[in-house]
Amino acid sequence: MKKRNRKWIATLVLTILVLGGIFLFLWNTGFFAAAKSLEGIQDYIARFSPYSHLVFFLVQLASVVIAPIPSNITAAGGALLFGMWPAFLLTAGAVVLGSAAVFWLARILGQSFAGRFVSQKVSDQYLDLIRRKRDVFLALVFLFPFFPDDLICILAGLTDISFSRFLVIVVLTRPWGLLVASAVGGSVISIPIWAMVLIGLAGLALFLVAMKYGDRWEAWLLEKFKQ
Numbered sequence: 001m002k003k004r005n006r007k008w009i010a011t012l013v014l015t016i017l018v019l020g021g022i023f024l025f026l027w028n029t030g031f032f033a034a035a036k037s038l039e040g041i042q043d044y045i046a047r048f049s050p051y052s053h054l055v056f057f058l059v060q061l062a063s064v065v066i067a068p069i070p071s072n073i074t075a076a077g078g079a080l081l082f083g084m085w086p087a088f089l090l091t092a093g094a095v096v097l098g099s100a101a102v103f104w105l106a107r108i109l110g111q112s113f114a115g116r117f118v119s120q121k122v123s124d125q126y127l128d129l130i131r132r133k134r135d136v137f138l139a140l141v142f143l144f145p146f147f148p149d150d151l152i153c154i155l156a157g158l159t160d161i162s163f164s165r166f167l168v169i170v171v172l173t174r175p176w177g178l179l180v181a182s183a184v185g186g187s188v189i190s191i192p193i194w195a196m197v198l199i200g201l202a203g204l205a206l207f208l209v210a211m212k213y214g215d216r217w218e219a220w221l222l223e224k225f226k227q
Helices: 002-028 038-046 052-065 071-082 084-109 111-117 120-133 135-143 149-156 163-185 193-226
Strands: none
Touching: 002 052, 002 084, 038 052, 038 071, 052 071, 052 084, 052 149, 071 084, 071 163, 084 111, 084 149, 084 163, 111 120, 111 149, 120 135, 120 149, 135 149, 135 163, 149 163
16 A cells, blocks of 8 residues: 555656646746737747647647646647647647646645636536536537636546546547647638537537436437447
8 A cells, every 4th residue: 555655646746747847848938928829829839940849749738737728729820830630639649648637636636736726616617517417518528619628627536537437538529629620720621700600509509408418318328338
């Protein structure tokens, strides 16, 4: 037991040191000043050539863990610099890793960690839903870009959902929005404003219906899988 505890503590310290190092690097190189606009982020990343891809990955990791910048926006900016697929793969990898990191830190450190990033209002609004609806709620939140995905990853760490189950949900759901953002940023697809509004309304309607009937759908699907 003691050996396992030492291993957990060592991993925790290493994680904090790595994240702290990324924060100091971004701070000292002017990222947070550049992050006021998409153009600023693009210029910031481009000036690190030929290591721009690595810096972009660190920026995307930071967007989940320590910087309040939507990953979809930076993914679109990265696609302009690197193309759709490199930007998507780098962003998806960073987002999955960042989601796992904040979940794990919340699971180990508890409310003391979560409270530093998640306001009481957001916690009151979502934590009970995550506990009651769990898989259905997390999947829908990660699929649609209307919710504070990164903060919900932290709150999920305060629930009884297993790390492996959470990670599977993240891998299956979070990359889709990033793929669309990368495609838009790389000019592979172009979505007019009116279409984005319709997609948003349709997504919200689907979310509300799924929240009401999600438990029934999940039970029905599980029953079908058992047959």
